[in-house]
Each structure stands twice: as C-alpha cells, then as structure tokens.
Amino acid sequence: MSSALDALIAAFPDNPPETDISDKYFGDWLMRAEPGTTPLALFRPRSTAEVSQALAIASAHRLPVVPQGGLTGLTGGAVPCEGALLISMERMAKIEEVDPVAQTIVVDAGVPLEAIQNAADAANMLFPLDIGSRGTCQIGGNLSTNAGGNRVLRYGMARAMVLGLEVVLADGTVLSSMNRMLKNNAGFDLKHIFIGSEGTLGIITRVVLRLAPKPRSIGTALACLADYAAVESYLRLARERLGDSLSAFEVMWPGFYAPAAARQSGPAPLAPGAGCYVITEVASSSEDAEAQMAAFLEAAFEAGIAQDAVVAQSVQQTRAIWAVRDMGGELIQMFNPVGNFDISVPTSRIGQFVSNCTAALDTRWPGIEQIYFGHVCDGNVHLIAGGFGADDLIAVERTVYEVASALDGSISAEHGIGLHKREFLHLSRSADEIAAMRRLKAAFDPLGILNPGKVLD
Numbered sequence: 001m002s003s004a005l006d007a008l009i010a011a012f013p014d015n016p017p018e019t020d021i022s023d024k025y026f027g028d029w030l031m032r033a034e035p036g037t038t039p040l041a042l043f044r045p046r047s048t049a050e051v052s053q054a055l056a057i058a059s060a061h062r063l064p065v066v067p068q069g070g071l072t073g074l075t076g077g078a079v080p081c082e083g084a085l086l087i088s089m090e091r092m093a094k095i096e097e098v099d100p101v102a103q104t105i106v107v108d109a110g111v112p113l114e115a116i117q118n119a120a121d122a123a124n125m126l127f128p129l130d131i132g133s134r135g136t137c138q139i140g141g142n143l144s145t146n147a148g149g150n151r152v153l154r155y156g157m158a159r160a161m162v163l164g165l166e167v168v169l170a171d172g173t174v175l176s177s178m179n180r181m182l183k184n185n186a187g188f189d190l191k192h193i194f195i196g197s198e199g200t201l202g203i204i205t206r207v208v209l210r211l212a213p214k215p216r217s218i219g220t221a222l223a224c225l226a227d228y229a230a231v232e233s234y235l236r237l238a239r240e241r242l243g244d245s246l247s248a249f250e251v252m253w254p255g256f257y258a259p260a261a262a263r264q265s266g267p268a269p270l271a272p273g274a275g276c277y278v279i280t281e282v283a284s285s286s287e288d289a290e291a292q293m294a295a296f297l298e299a300a301f302e303a304g305i306a307q308d309a310v311v312a313q314s315v316q317q318t319r320a321i322w323a324v325r326d327m328g329g330e331l332i333q334m335f336n337p338v339g340n341f342d343i344s345v346p347t348s349r350i351g352q353f354v355s356n357c358t359a360a361l362d363t364r365w366p367g368i369e370q371i372y373f374g375h376v377c378d379g380n381v382h383l384i385a386g387g388f389g390a391d392d393l394i395a396v397e398r399t400v401y402e403v404a405s406a407l408d409g410s411i412s413a414e415h416g417i418g419l420h421k422r423e424f425l426h427l428s429r430s431a432d433e434i435a436a437m438r439r440l441k442a443a444f445d446p447l448g449i450l451n452p453g454k455v456l457d
Helices: 002-011 047-061 115-122 139-144 228-245 254-262 289-302 317-325 328-332 348-366 390-406 423-426 429-446
Strands: 041-043 066-067 085-088 095-099 106-108 162-169 174-177 202-210 217-225 246-252 274-282 306-311 338-344 369-374 381-384
Touching: 002 041, 002 047, 002 228, 002 254, 047 085, 047 174, 047 202, 066 115, 066 139, 066 162, 095 115, 106 115, 106 289, 115 139, 139 202, 162 390, 174 423, 202 254, 217 289, 217 317, 228 246, 228 274, 246 254, 246 317, 254 274, 254 317, 254 369, 274 317, 289 306, 306 328, 328 381, 338 390, 348 369, 348 381, 348 390, 423 429
Parallel strands: 041 085, 066 085
Antiparallel strands: 095 106, 106 202, 162 174, 162 202, 217 274, 217 306, 246 274, 246 369, 338 381, 369 381
16 A cells, blocks of 8 residues: 555655545545545546546556545445545536537536536526535536436436546546537447446546526426325326426425425425425426416416415525425434435335335334435435434335335435445346446456445445
8 A cells, every 4th residue: 555655646746645634535425434444545636637647556556446526425435445545526627618509518527516507507508407415516426426306307317418428447548438419329328337337437537518508487386285196186287287398396295394494594485284395397498487387386276286385486585495495415414323215216106105115114113203305206205214223224224125126116216326225236226237237347447446345345
C-alpha cells in the first residue's frame, strides 16, 4: 500500500492524494464505513486524464478503488473499504457545452444535478431528471445508479437522457463514447453497460445529456383522496384527461404526509387526515397548464374521486407543495435503526403491496412505524420503517423484500444495490442473470479493484 501511495504522490505533485481524510467521505446519506476502516487516501481528480493515471497505478498495485460523487446515495454504494483509494469527482464540475439546436449539454461527472438544471433553464430548455438531493448529488452518481425521481412518468429514467459517456476502465483505459446524436447504431451501445453499474465496471467522467423543450407553463396541484383505490381512479382519469402533459404523479400515504407537513415552515397545503395525498404536475408547451389542471380536478370532483385539492397559484406555492414530498430524506432520520425501502411492483399491484406489507410487518412487530410514499405511476413505492429493535433490521428487510418478490416486484426501483441490498439481489434477479453480471465484472475489472463488495459479493 505504501508503494501505491508513493506512486500516486509522485504522479500528481500539484494535486496530491490526501491521507488526512474528512469524515464526510466515510459514508453516504444512510451508511457509514465500519468503525476503524482506514482508506489509503482520497484523490480528487481534475480531469479524465488524472482519473486514468490514478486507475492505472491502482491496477498495477492491485489497489481497491471506491468512486464517490455527491454522497447522497441510500444503499452504501460510495462507502469506503479498508485500504481503498477514494476517488471523489467533486473537482470535475465543468459544464462544457450547451447546444440549443441539438438540445444537448456536455458536462463533467462531478457537476451537481441542480447546476445542470439551471444551465438548461438559462438556455430556455429543460433537463428533466429531478430528485430531492438535486443541490448536492452529482450527475456521475445519478447515472451510476440510473436515478429515477419525480418525472419518470414522462421522461423516463436517467439512462433515457444520456446520448454519450466517457468512462475510465479499471486498468486506466479511457473509453470515450461521447456520442451527440439521437441515432447511432454503429455496434454495441456501450454506455448502457456503465449506467446503473454503481462504479463497479468503470468510473464515469464526462457525459452528453439530452435536453427537452422547456414547458411554457406548469400546473401543480395537491389533492386528498379517501384511499388507494381512489388513487387508482385518479391516475386513470389523469392519464385520460392530461395525456402526455402529465409529468408527475406523486402519492403520499397519511403516515408520510402528516409528519412531512408538520415540518414545513408554513401551514400545510392541505390538512392531514385523508387516506392519501397526490401531487399532480402538468407541463404544457402552451400557456394553458393551469386551465388543464383545473379542468382535470373539476372532473375528479364530479366523479367523486377527489375530496379536496389546492392548485398552486405561484412559484412559491408550487415549491411549498413539493417541499412536503421532498421530506423523505428527513423522515428517515426519525428512526434508528431504520428500514429504508425503494420497491417497485406493477402499478396495479401497489395497493396490494402496501396492504400485504403492512399486515406482514404488523403481525411480527406490532406497533412498527410504516411510512409509505412514491411515484406510483412508474411502479415505485418507498417505505420507511422504524420502531423495531436493532437486531430485527435484517428480518424486517427480508419481510418487505419477500412481499415485493411475491408480487413480481424489485428490491430496488431507483436507489441501486450498493452494500445494503447485496444479499437480497437473488430475490429480484435469477441465478443466470447474476452469473451474467459476474461475467461482465470479470471482463471489465478482472482484478476486482473497482468498488469491491458493491452490488455483487
């Protein structure tokens, strides 16, 4: 290890790796390194060339490498391991080019998501990817986990917004596939191998992203409904009346809405006490988004689906509605230990999942706290569970994942596998699929130095 560190110091005299590592690099939003874990060093490269040189040295010394982005992950994908070289992408934060004709933006992997959104907005365009940690998370990490977020319904997952990638392989090889065209069928589309691989196959350093036309008007509403059956009717009506202009459909069960609303600086947009709360967003290419939303809500009231609703009349009111939904990260902090779940099941089975999961957890751990919320229209429902003993966490997780698996669901809709879900991967992937993943890992990282222990054991 000392020889590897010496080689790194010699290679980067004006940007040396740091051995006095700040505590912030020892974990992500939920998981920390095991007590006593000592990484070799922290390296913060400024370019793809520096990432390449560092990985070449790591490969020569069989040095484990842990890539890090904004450290907002929820499954331990950026948690250090003993003796590892931590490579933080935070200094690679350049927005290289915005092309309004091709509707693309070229950025470094360390650019925060919100900075990309702002750059697109300044060019009168939209970068649709949006998650609650937008101000801190980095695009490289978003792509490494194939982030989802609030607008998957209309724009798809993160991978749908990528045209080209530059990635550094474990041996330092730079694979530059910075494609800028929507159509390019010249052989294998290699970018999809690395998107969602959580830094186990290569380190993303630069990316070409697709932008979308900026909506001319946006309408946002929060409605309360009697129960989840009403939510299904509300979703069907929204798709029928709003069509492609429906850009978000977020559901909060009362166990989420009440504590989230209580944490707002101002009054709750709607009073707690209903069976479900739904945020709908309309993004229109014309000026009539609010009118579309009003007509939809009128139909929902006439059909007896909605009980009450509020339509945002200003940017401030829109932010106040979304601020409630963005409280998920803070609600997680209410419990220790905490079970944080990112489940997907077919949309038509979400009600059954919540019912089955609630019953299964209540039966074994009477009084357990269960907080449900999610995107729903894309099959994604989140659960925060608390109020159980520290020794019960694995059993709680297994219970939830088995309920999801029985409904043909997935243990990870958008957060990835990381360290936290590794032992449950078999519930969502077949033995043959996992074997194929191992073959890919062996091909791209034969020494097993990239993010060891993550995704696959």
